Amino acid sequence: ELGAYCGYSATRIARLLPEGARLYSVEPNMKHLAYTTTILDHCGLKNKVTMLGGILSEKIKYIKDVCGVHHFDLVFLDHIKDMYLSDFLLLEREGLITKGSVIVSDNALYPGCPEFLKFLQNNKDKYHSVAHDAMLEYDNNIKDQIWVTTIL
Incomplete structure (x- = not known):
């Protein structure tokens, strides 16, 4: 986490x-x-x-x-949104996430992690992502998403 x-x-x-x-x-x-x-x-x-x-x-x-x-089965990203991509790449480079690892990214739309989402979308051959619509946990008027990504 x-x-x-x-x-x-x-x-x-x-x-x-x-x-x-x-x-x-x-x-x-x-x-x-x-x-x-x-x-x-x-x-x-x-x-x-x-x-x-x-x-x-x-x-x-x-x-x-x-x-x-040596390996994480599940990683929950809910920290500094600008660090989602760099931390994901660090985990991958260090071999801590590998084929079958699942990464859950909270607050993908709000406040958002656009660079990370773009990276995942541009690498569909390596990562399978599903976006789940949600509302912001503290304000039901703000749309958000939780992304669940599996490393292929």
Whole structure:
């Protein structure tokens, strides 16, 4: 998970993880990191989640070398929208997302990640994406989309 905010997604994902699975969440805002950690602890899910403060480019070596992660089945993008493409490419370059990995991109239309969407649309031979219409989570008057992309 890239972008924890207040821990809602981390909580929803962590509670569904099978035994032995783990969620890694990277959050650049230390206040949001603290909120999420507190919520996960309160929900009894802290043992299923590794919270990392910072941005992916700063934490990727730690994730691979210290945490021993070799591959992500699922990546949830909900952080700085301008970083969706660069972080996606970094995960791919580092071999952390490969054939069959699923990437869920929240807020694809609002505030939007146009460069990332254009990249996916221009590379349909490598990625299969489906756009799901939604409304902005905090304002039902604003149309949004969630994109689900599978690496082919």
